[in-house]
Amino acid sequence: MRVIVVGAGEVGSSIAADLSSDHEVTVVDIDGGQVESISYGEDVLGVEGDGSDVETLEEAGIEETDMLIASTNDDRTNIVTCGTASVFDDVFTIARVKSPQYLRTWERGSRVFGADFMVCTDLLAAETITGVIGLATAQDVDTFADGAVQMAEFEIPAESPVAGQTVEEADRFDSLTFAAILRGDSIIIPRGETRIEADDDVIVIGSPESTRAFSAAIAPEQSGPKDIVIVGGSEVGYQTAKLLEARGFSPRFVEHDPDRARWLAEKLPKTTVMQNDATDREFLDREHVGTADVLISTLENDQQNLLACLLAEQLGVDRTIAVVDTVQFADIFEAVGVDVAVSPREATAGEITRFTRGRRAENVALIEGNRAEVLEFEVDEDSDAVGCTIRALAGELPDDVVFGAITREETLITPRGDTMLAAGDHVVVFASASAIDAVTGVL
Template identity: 70%
Template sequence: MRVIIVGAGEVGSAIAESLSGAHDVVVIDVDADRVETLTYELDVLALQGDGCSLDVLQEAGIEEADMLIASTDDDQTNIVTCGTAAVGGDPFTIARVKSPQYLHTWERDNRAFGVDFMVCTDLLAARTIVGVIGLPTAQDVDMFADGAVQMAEFEIPAESPVAGQTVQEADRFDSLTFVGIIREDDIIVPSGGTTIEAGDDVVVIGSPESTRAFSSAIAPQENRPSDIVIVGGGEVGYQTARLLEERGFSPRLVEHDPGRARWLAEQLPKTTVLESDATDRSFLERENVGRADAVIAALENDQQNLLATLLAKRLGAGRAVAIVDTVEFAELFEAVGVDVAVSPREATAEEITRFTRGRHAENVSIVDGDRAEVLEVEIEAESVFADRTIREAASDLPDGVVVGAITRNGEFVVPRGDTVVEVGDHVVVFVETDSLEQMTQLL
């Protein structure tokens, strides 16, 4: 597949790196230094130029392109680029935008803007935050089968009752499957006798109820948060509060700008909006932010987010989640005390990458930076699973594949060896990256 990526920033470069091994990738950017860097670091064709220009797109081979991804930092540039690409050829176009207003317009009419698929950075970040907040011990969360199936990744702390148990001992839940254990540089497909060690990242797939129960088993003292404080009322902060309201939470939101605070109060009926500086220690103490179950920092820059979360933690707050604009800072944030660092750019790159891989799947989630994937596929007659038990199908599957869940007519079916998979079922599988291409053909 020939893919043209316009914009070689963090998002575009990450997408290019992920796709370059299996596809013919061309990257366009106005910055000569970025183009030179990509030329030496990745197996891609890098061109300097304006992606909005039809001449530049033609130089990149838009007539033969199967897909164009517009991933600059400017929403309007990305939309115009997709429209221009439709004039020069017939690629499938993907636009990255920050503002949800463009997404809402596109969702009302998918022909709008000449964009075939649109990804909203701020909304993705908010959804990631809310998913993590809903499971107090989770590092990553994703939904499948219209919400009937949940995938979650948990880090096992040393003091957890689960640490030192075998998978069979830890698996006390009817509709939960342990599909992977990430231990340093290894991915382990667990059996019942596999021991869960402190520091492991455990990946499970199951019903939302069982996933929440396992989350509580990992750290029994961690309950569903009741007091959530959002620091920063920008687009990510607003979208996070809105999504939390939809899930029955009543968060508090701190915003410094009086006009913005007034607007937020009008838009968020279940949210208490506080007008103040979130890095003011006296204000945080006065408002008992130290007693909050979770603090989410969504301020204008990484430095402010780090300061706000560490200050809240020092005052006694529970879980700290911070937005990190610079992808490379995410591990640093977590190393110095932030519980979960969410990178909107990384989330966007992952969403676009998984869409390019999973256009024939219902949903795809990338695990641990592309070391494994979770796929949801509707079973057709030609599938390796069709009208066979899971045990029978397993003999034809590559290594590193685990069936995590099945839904049938919207109902959850617990996958067991003697479970017969029917045509029309939705199957959610965990697949190590090395087995992905072979598994995709079998599905």
């Protein structure tokens, strides 16, 4: 597939790098230095110019292109770029936007703005935050098979009862598959005798109920959050509060700007909005912020978010989540004490990348960037997999592939060696990056 990525910033460069191994990628950016940098660093072609200009797109080869991804830092430029690309036949267009208002407009009609698919950075970040908030120590959560199957990545704390147990000892749940253990740079496919160590990232696939039960086993002292504090009235903070209200929570919100605080109070009827400085220690003590189960920092810059989370840790908050604008800072945040760092740019790049890959699967979740994937396939009635057992299919695949779950007519099945696939089954599979083509070929 031929792909044009417009925008060579962090998001565009990440998308281009992820896609370049399997596709012919051309990157367009108005900054010649950015174009030169990514051309030398990745296996992509570079074109200097305005991606919303039809002549620039023609120079990039738009007439022979299958997909265009508009991923500059400006919403309107991305929308105009998709509109320009839409005058060419058979080009699938994806627009990255920051503001949810464009997404809401796009959802009302077919190919609005000339975009076939749209990703909203701020809303995606909010969804990522609310996805991990209910599962103790969860680093990532994705759903499959219309919500019947959940994939979660958990970090195992040193003090967890699970640390030191074998997989056989830890596996006490009706519908849960231990798909992989990430230990340093290694991906371990667990067996019954595999021992789970402190600081391992464990990936499980199963029913939401079993996933929650495993989360409780990892940190039994942590029940579901009741008191949630959001600091920073950014769009991400606002969207997070809206999602939490929809899930039955009544968060507390701290915003420094009086006008923004008033607006938030009007828009969020179940949220208590407090107008103050989120880094004011006296205010935080007075409002008992230290007793909160979770503090989410969505302030305007990385330094403020780091400070707010570290201060919350000192006050006694059980868990902190920070929005990190600079992708490479996410690991640093978690290394110095922030429990979960959410990068809107990284989440957006991952969502666009997984959408392009998901065209060969029903759904895709990227693990640790692109080290591995969890994929959902629907078994077609003409598929060679119909009537095959999991044991037989596994024999055709590399060792670093795990069948995580099967849904059949709304029934969840935990795969075993003698489980036989039927037409219409939805199969959720974990696979390392090197095994993905083999999995796609078999299923």
